[in-house]
Structure formats: C-alpha cells, structure tokens
Amino acid sequence: MSPTHISADPARGDACPGALRLHAADDGFLARVRIPGGVLTVTQARALGALAGRLGDGVLHLTSRGNVQLRGLRDGCGGELADALSAAGLLPSPAHERVRNVVASPMSGLDGGGHVDVRGWLRGLDAALIASSVTPELSGRFLFALDDGRGDVAGLGPDVLLRGLPGGDGLLSVGGVAFRVPYEDAARAAVSAAEVFVEAAREVSDRRVWRVSELGLPEGELTARLSRRLGLRPVGARGTARPATTNAHPTTGTGLRPGPRSSNAGGAECAGPGVEERPVGARGTARPATTNAHPTTTGIALPFGTATPDQWADLVARAAELPAQELRVTPWRRIVIPGATEEEQHPETPWTRVGACIGSPGCAKSHTDVRADATAHLAEAHPTLPTYWSGCDRRCGHPAGTTYIDITARPDGGYDTTTRTTPQPS
Numbered sequence: 001m002s003p004t005h006i007s008a009d010p011a012r013g014d015a016c017p018g019a020l021r022l023h024a025a026d027d028g029f030l031a032r033v034r035i036p037g038g039v040l041t042v043t044q045a046r047a048l049g050a051l052a053g054r055l056g057d058g059v060l061h062l063t064s065r066g067n068v069q070l071r072g073l074r075d076g077c078g079g080e081l082a083d084a085l086s087a088a089g090l091l092p093s094p095a096h097e098r099v100r101n102v103v104a105s106p107m108s109g110l111d112g113g114g115h116v117d118v119r120g121w122l123r124g125l126d127a128a129l130i131a132s133s134v135t136p137e138l139s140g141r142f143l144f145a146l147d148d149g150r151g152d153v154a155g156l157g158p159d160v161l162l163r164g165l166p167g168g169d170g171l172l173s174v175g176g177v178a179f180r181v182p183y184e185d186a187a188r189a190a191v192s193a194a195e196v197f198v199e200a201a202r203e204v205s206d207r208r209v210w211r212v213s214e215l216g217l218p219e220g221e222l223t224a225r226l227s228r229r230l231g232l233r234p235v236g237a238r239g240t241a242r243p244a245t246t247n248a249h250p251t252t253g254t255g256l257r258p259g260p261r262s263s264n265a266g267g268a269e270c271a272g273p274g275v276e277e278r279p280v281g282a283r284g285t286a287r288p289a290t291t292n293a294h295p296t297t298t299g300i301a302l303p304f305g306t307a308t309p310d311q312w313a314d315l316v317a318r319a320a321e322l323p324a325q326e327l328r329v330t331p332w333r334r335i336v337i338p339g340a341t342e343e344e345q346h347p348e349t350p351w352t353r354v355g356a357c358i359g360s361p362g363c364a365k366s367h368t369d370v371r372a373d374a375t376a377h378l379a380e381a382h383p384t385l386p387t388y389w390s391g392c393d394r395r396c397g398h399p400a401g402t403t404y405i406d407i408t409a410r411p412d413g414g415y416d417t418t419t420r421t422t423p424q425p426s
Helices: 042-055 078-087 119-131 183-201 219-230 309-320 370-378
Strands: 023-025 028-033 039-041 060-062 068-073 102-104 144-147 160-164 170-174 177-181 326-329 334-336 354-356 387-390 402-409 415-422
Touching: 028 078, 039 042, 042 060, 042 068, 042 078, 042 309, 042 326, 102 119, 119 144, 119 183, 160 183, 170 183, 170 219, 177 183, 177 219, 183 219, 309 326, 354 370, 370 387, 370 402
Parallel strands: 102 144, 144 160, 354 387, 387 402
Antiparallel strands: 023 028, 028 068, 039 326, 060 068, 160 170, 170 177, 326 334, 402 415
C-alpha cells in the first residue's frame, strides 16, 4: 500500500485528512484514522499506540466523531503507516477510508438502555459502505449515526440516522424524511440512502455539496428518490412505513419489508406507545429505553481528549483483562471499556467538562497556547457547563449537539467568552 501526502484540491473534494491523505501541521503531519462506531479491538488499540510512538508524538488524539488522530508524524512515513493500519484491520479499503464516518451509541448492548443493540447495524453498515462503488464519492464530512433509541448520537447532526424503535426495527432519517425498516435490513438501507445522496449531488454543478443539508433538493423530490430506491413509503401520520405503490427501479431497491403497524401518532422521531415490545433476542432488539440526558459524561475522560503513551497502555491493558476485548471511543472524546466497573468508567476528574483545540504551537492559525491557558484556568475554577477553548474563530473540534461555554482566542492574545449551542458537529 503506498500513497500518502495527498494535497486536498477544493475543486475536487473536501480537505478532511485521513490515513492516506495526511495534513501538514506545525507539529508535523497529522493522520485521522476512521474508527466506525468508535469500536477498537485490543489488538487494534495496541497497534495504534505503537504507531503513535514509532511515527508520531506518541499521543492518541480522540476526535468529536469517535475517531483517532496521530500527530507529529514524520515526513515520508505514509507508506509505513498505511501498511501497519491495513495489517491491523484499520484500513480495509483505501478507496473508502475517509468516508467511514460512523458514530454509534457507545453504551449500546452494555447497560440495558435503548431499544436495540446497534452493533449488528455497525458491522452491516461498514461492510455495505465498503462494498459500494458509489460511496467513495462521499465527502470526509458526511456522517452516519446509529442511535439505539436513547437519543445520544441522534443529536450530532448526522446526514443519515438510524434510530432504534421499541419494536426492534429502525427509523431511517435523511434530510427530514424518515422510513421504518426491519432491523436486519436497516444498515443496507442507510448505505442505499447515502448512494441516493451521491447521485443527487452529481447533478449539482455550481457548488460543492458535501452534506445532505447542502443538497438543496425540495423535500418532496428527496422523498421520491429515497422511496424509489428503498421501495418504501416515508413514515406517515400513524408512524409506520408502508411499501411504496410504485418502484421505478425495482432492481436497485433493497428488498426491504414494511415494519409492523403502529397506532402511534408521534411521527418520525418516536415510535410511540402503540408499538409492541419484544424481548431481547439474537437480533439484539427490543429492550426498555433509558434516557441519557448527559451523554458527554459517558466513559473515561482524558485531558483534552488525548491519551499519553502510559495512559493508553493502561486503558488497553484493562480492556485486555475483560471478555469483550475492546475499547469504544465516544464522540465526546472519552473511552468506554466494556465490562469495566462503574467506578472505572466514571472516575472523578476535573477534565469532565473541559476541551480545547490543539492550539499553538501545533497549529499555525492559533493565536495562543489554549491548552496551557485552559489548564491554568481549570486550577482556579470548575465550570458547570461544558467549556471549549479555541485558538481562533474556526473553533475546530467544538462540541456538537449541546450548549457549551465558548472561549475563543483573539489576535491580541485575549479571549472572547460566549455561550453557544451547536446542532451539528464540526
């Protein structure tokens, strides 16, 4: 596997870095390794730690989409990096590596919460995404979200959302249009929806279209295109999806079956009380829903979402002692270790509410060393809201889907402080 320092051409695509498209920063090259659903096996986590130490600054940098960044990479290391990631199963398809942006409810299948176990969706979606000849055209900004029904990742502004329903099916939402799909068909349907987006985006010639919100199609037209591809009608007043009456392209459909009827009048966002609950089975379906009002508190908090070599080694060693043999990186820059005790997962730490961009000297655009300033400030005050420090007004990596205190550096070295609410991730 070769390749590496590919410069982003704005005329051809977005500038998001990847494992093969490295970004040149002031502290060396940066690689962003996509981790669908944030799920890492112990073996993969060890491989990432070893690569960070051998090729970079030794630190694992967690992102707001549950991915991992390696920084301080030396020039010319791209081929070695790609080969090692491929050997670890972290680079299954060079053509798809930047589009495997998938966030998933990190506690799904672990705490009895939500309506479904999204791990089946996660495996199916990643496989279908990689198998598609169309999805390499997605931008590095396009986002899939798999929400088990508790609502934690649904608020991250995904382009394609699968949300678990009490009956065990999924609600597929794209640009305000929703379809009910059986659990076993939901992952393939999500990828089909992304392919519909790509095909529509090809028709736009006067601007770049990287997200569904930028498509500009009337909702009726988007609904018609999705209905034809999926062979389903959108969710109606009764909260159920029914077979479409016409399918202009039956060979391109997914063969999806309609979900069970419901007396729900709740529309696209909830299944309502009329849907029958089923016990949890092999398909990982129905279970009582729980509400996670503060998903950003899930998992082990690390200073600025970064793990030093020793910290990462300790986390991996603990995961290796447990049956699941995995770690989960959350979209809130935390680590969940399946099987660890409640006390281990939620240790008392002042870093639970503080984040910051890399700042200087790592970024040339930053006006100051925001992490040093944030650390000094934390010693004096403990914020009640999530607080994010940015070195410039780009606010890279700011929190998504939440209200937070925004502290942004000015060119003169001072800071502006405001309270912001972000509906979508950066």
